[in-house]
Amino acid sequence: MIKWRYCLKYALLGILTLSIVLTQSSLLLAQSTEKEIHIQQAELLTQVGRKQLNQGQAAEALDSWEQATKIYHQIKDAEGVSGSLINQNFALQKLGFHSQACEKLVEALKLNNWNCNPTILEFTQYEKSQLIAAIHQLKLTPINLLGLQSMGQVLRLVGKLNESELILEKTLLFAKQTSSKGISDILLSLGNTKQSIYQRARDEYKWIEEPVFRETIVDSIPQKAQESLDTYQLLVDRASSPQEIKLQAQLNRLNLLIDFNEWLTDKPKLANTHTKVNQQIQPLVDIILQSSSVFYQLSPEQCIQAQLKFAKTLSKIQNQSLQSVAVQYATSALEIAKNINNQ
Incomplete structure (x- = not known):
């Protein structure tokens, strides 16, 4: 009788343990499946944002990437958050909000206390050493290299030229070390x-x-x-x-x-x-x-910009034949713009 009680006791313990294990496994599986769904949603929003930006819909692209950022925050995907913030920067640049674009890059690269606002003050030696130290703390990942390049570009647009030059020279050095395709x-x-x-x-x-x-x-x-x-x-x-x-x-x-x-x-x-x-x-x-x-x-937008730039440059040269070429390129840019508007 005593042996039977012990057997029954151990059997119940075994069933309870098995039940706990199965419950935990089911919970983990559900959590894993939920995370995969969130990742797919964020990746889809990222792709949609790229398409929108390429079609000139910068505001819509910004909204898509903001949604992707929220999802990556939710599932604690740090690399996904950084990538989405960098994407937001591209949309903000297109919209002409350069200081806000810079702020997104500061957040993505974790360059704490960096001031993105234009200033007439000189770039001090102390600020230079602080920036160099912050850059060297970054891991040399493709996302961070893209973020640094974007930071260099947007700092030029807000007039912080010495800071831009420093960041881009460091980025170039890192890209050469990692054989990056973005050189x-x-x-x-x-x-x-x-x-x-x-x-x-x-x-x-x-x-x-x-x-x-x-x-x-x-x-x-x-x-x-x-x-x-x-x-x-x-x-x-x-x-x-x-x-x-x-x-x-x-x-x-x-x-x-x-x-x-x-x-x-x-x-x-x-x-x-x-x-x-x-x-x-x-x-x-x-x-x-x-x-x-x-x-x-080039993309239609880039083609228009490039042809107009070439036409404007040629018009500065005192050469009659080149003046005619300038007119041809300007006319071609106008035709492409008309075709885009008619679509």
């Missing part, structure tokens, strides 16, 4: 920032009349221009650079050459530099004209 994009962003730094120095030279300061600036302008020209050329010379990105670099380089050439016109001390810059303009125009089919490999 060409980073070089393009870096070349654009360096061109903006050149333009800022050129404007300061024009606005400020103090002789000593002007002498300092006049020495730095050629250096800043050359840094940008070299960065664009480095991109173009890379065999793996996509043709569309090469075209954008060549257009930006041509625009810079013409602007720099104009500035050098009344600088007799820089006559040799003037001659070298002038000699590069026509060959680059010829290269772009020979690869004109690449314009149509």
